[in-house]
Amino acid sequence: MDIRQLTYFLEVARSRSFTKASQVLHLTQPTLSKMVKSLEDELEMDLIDRSARQIELTEAGEIVFEQGQIIMESLDHLTMNLNDLMLLKKGRIKIGIPPLIGFLFFPRIIKEFQDLYPDIAIKLIEHGANKVEEEVKDGLIDIGVVVLPLDKEAFDIVPFVQEELMLFVHADHPFAKKRQVKMQELQEETFILFSEDFALHHRIIDECVKAGFQPNIGYESSQWDFISGMIGENLGVSILPYSISKKVDPEVIKAVPIVDPSIPWRLGLILKKGRYVSHASRAFIDVISSLYEK
Numbered sequence: 575m576d577i578r579q580l581t582y583f584l585e586v587a588r589s590r591s592f593t594k595a596s597q598v599l600h601l602t603q604p605t606l607s608k609m610v611k612s613l614e615d616e617l618e619m620d621l622i623d624r625s626a627r628q629i630e631l632t633e634a635g636e637i638v639f640e641q642g643q644i645i646m647e648s649l650d651h652l653t654m655n656l657n658d659l660m661l662l663k664k665g666r667i668k669i670g671i672p673p674l675i676g677f678l679f680f681p682r683i684i685k686e687f688q689d690l691y692p693d694i695a696i697k698l699i700e701h702g703a704n705k706v707e708e709e710v711k712d713g714l715i716d717i718g719v720v721v722l723p724l725d726k727e728a729f730d731i732v733p734f735v736q737e738e739l740m741l742f743v744h745a746d747h748p749f750a751k752k753r754q755v756k757m758q759e760l761q762e763e764t765f766i767l768f769s770e771d772f773a774l775h776h777r778i779i780d781e782c783v784k785a786g787f788q789p790n791i792g793y794e795s796s797q798w799d800f801i802s803g804m805i806g807e808n809l810g811v812s813i814l815p816y817s818i819s820k821k822v823d824p825e826v827i828k829a830v831p832i833v834d835p836s837i838p839w840r841l842g843l844i845l846k847k848g849r850y851v852s853h854a855s856r857a858f859i860d861v862i863s864s865l866y867e868k
Contacts, residue, residue: 577649579613580642582606583621587639590628647713654852665854666695670706670715672772674798675841678817679735687861694854702771702796710846716855721773722840729844732859734866737816739777739837741830744808750828757785757832764792764810766801778813781837802827815839 585595586606596603614621621635631639657665671680676698684696701709703720710718711728724731741760743749749759760782767789768775775794782789792810795801801812806826816839819829843859845851 575613575616579609579616580638580645582609583613584639584642584646586610586622586629587631587635590630592629643713651850654850654854658853662691662694662853662857664693665691665852666697667717667852667854667858668697668699668715669858670699670701670709670718672703672706672719672721673700673796674768674772674774674815674818675703675719676700677798678815678821679841683862683865686865687858690861691854691857694857696858702769702775703773704771707844710844713846713849716845716852717858718844720842720844721777722842724842724844728847730847732843732845732863733840734843734862735839735841737839739813739832739839740816740819741811741832742805742814742818742822743811743828743830744805745824745826745828746808747811747828749811749830752830754831754833756834757781758787758834760789760811761785761787763790765789766793766795766804766810766812767791768801769794769796772796774814777837781813781835784835813837 582595582599585599586592589595589598592603592606596606599606610622617634619634620632621638623630623632687696699715706718706720707724709715722731722733741749741755749755765778767778779789793804802822804810805812813832816829843862
């Protein structure tokens, strides 16, 4: 077995599709199929059940998939250790980040880091916070950015931002003229929320339930621009971080503080407990900590 065979099989297993895997790997599908078949021949076992519409792993395939991921993670650790010997002249960091958090904070963070470490490559992977958490746990990304609190048993956590969530409404909405609004006053409103794989989606629903009502969700989206546009057309309201108020046109959208209760919004960097942390990742954490130290 060689590393290429294992790499190709793992991608097919993750994608459950030779077509999708070949696109990710930039290989022709026949070449990919041949490599996976050669691995099966070498092991003298079928790893993939090709009889179903969507391919499934055999029992042997599940074992190779599980152990193969551990092998590849170990190889990644070897590479990162060798890069560390080069005193941060080279390296790479894979960071999982929700789009909203990336939009609000990461242009400044990336600029600061790249000025200090221009030869370290950063790959940003945009997902909702729930998906980011899963990928850190699975070892697919080095650092995740999530909404806190989070399970301290599974992750090492570095808090870096804390602010309040606010109500965002169209400038013609009656609440736009209020100095503050109570959660209970929102029970008749139509909400525009991020999609279900975003932590903010569940957080807002939980806060509404605590205030004694189920929110009327009119629209959901994974895109901040869409949510902003819908508020700008007076099609609903949303609850978003304070920092958003600096990004919208105050003549069109108003941000109103929420009280009884106020809703804190805390962000943190997470790393898989027990996983090797490269010098590049540590340097990235240090840059964020210096930018947002209290």
